[in-house]
Amino acid sequence: MSTILVTGATGNVGSQVVRELRSRDAPTRAFVRDPEKAGVVLGADVDLAVGDFADATSIRRALDGVETVFLTSGDGPQKVEHETAVIDAAAAAGVSRIVKLTTVGARAGSPLPPFDWHGRIEEHLARSGVPAVILRSNFYMSNLLLSAEPIRHEERLFAPAGRGQIGMIDPRDVAVAAAVLLTTPGHEGNEYVVTGPAAISYQEVADDLTAATGRPVTYVDVPPEAARAALVASGMPDWLVQHLHAIFGVIREDGLAVTTGTVRELTGREPRRFADFARDHAAAFGAVAPAPAEGDPAQAVDR
Incomplete structure (x- = not known):
């Protein structure tokens, strides 16, 4: 090869x-x-x-x-x-x-x-x-890692996303699809749209993060202009402020709600759900360590 x-x-x-x-x-x-x-x-x-x-x-x-x-x-x-x-x-x-x-x-x-x-x-x-x-x-699940700090410290997920739904995808599934296209013949001239298995809202994202971390993560729907002002105040480049403001406008109108079966068709398996992504990255979002089981050596105390 x-x-x-x-x-x-x-x-x-x-x-x-x-x-x-x-x-x-x-x-x-x-x-x-x-x-x-x-x-x-x-x-x-x-x-x-x-x-x-x-x-x-x-x-x-x-x-x-x-x-x-x-x-x-x-x-x-x-x-x-x-x-x-x-x-x-x-x-x-x-x-x-x-x-x-x-x-x-x-x-x-x-x-x-x-x-x-x-x-x-x-x-x-x-x-x-x-x-x-x-x-x-479609929109990467890993974009949510940019919200990890307020989730860890405040247990809140801030976004001007309204109730919009997104067919977000794990970058690992993008990579598996890419590997198929790079290593097998017959794809030239074609276009493939890859997404997650279902369109989900930021409220559902918060629910999945709650389950994955053991902490009550609350979704806060930030008014779009307030979110834009916060981005400007952060010193973010103008082009990125413009993009983020606009992309969340698209999301609010379900403009990224598209889902396809392309990952399954190319790879033979279903793409990961956001719940899977949240579990795999639970530590980044401040997961609570499980309590030691009864009789666990971790409970031992020097006497």
């Missing part, structure tokens, strides 16, 4: 893709900027291509001997420039397939900056001539 290059390899999904490919014994190369961080996140024995999206030479070097690319990068104003640079270098290198990670709702001209960036990259990929697969993901 030829080498697969994973860009954004220490990121939320990219790191999981590296792990999944390696579990399948697929030759994998991770494009990373910080090898020390990569060692911590990915392990010491991963084939690293150290470079930067802004360094064309390092991209060309990373693509040497590569047939397939998993394309993702962090959000930010340079996202289009970064990912189109990889696409152009891949086209010049004769890469046979790019699997592009994008998002539900992406389109060029979207008022949500990351959706616009993804849409513009998709258009560039279509023009490049490189055989491509579009992997379109």
Whole structure:
């Protein structure tokens, strides 16, 4: 099997893709900027291509001997420039397939900056001539980890989400789907939308966190303008304030309630529920340690 290059390899999904490919014994190369961080996140024995999206030479070097690319990068104003640079270098290198990670709702001209960036990259990929697969993901369950601190300290989940429902997905399931698309033939030219098994509200998220942590987590529906003001006051970049304000507006109107059976169709198993994700990350949300059982040595006291 030829080498697969994973860009954004220490990121939320990219790191999981590296792990999944390696579990399948697929030759994998991770494009990373910080090898020390990569060692911590990915392990010491991963084939690293150290470079930067802004360094064309390092991209060309990373693509040497590569047939397939998993394309993702962090959000930010340079996202289009970064990912189109990889696409152009891949086209010049004769890469046979790019699997592009994008998002539900992406389109060029979207008022949500990351959706616009993804849409513009998709258009560039279509023009490049490189055989491509579009992997379109719904909202990540891992976004809830950004709320871990107030949940730990206040037992409250703050969000301007109303009663909107979201077909949110565990990044691990995105990675398993990606691994299938990267290692099996016949997907070029297709688009796959991956979601969790059901659309759930933030109230249901709070209920699942309560069950997982053993603490009463209360959902607080923050008025949208108050949430926006808090984001501005935090010093968050303007583009991110704009995006978060808009995405929660979409959520309030059930714009991310879409669910599909794609994960099951590609992988042969059901995607994880948020309850599963909450249990797996219960410690991050401040889970209460279970009381020792009667007769447990932990109850012993020196006398």
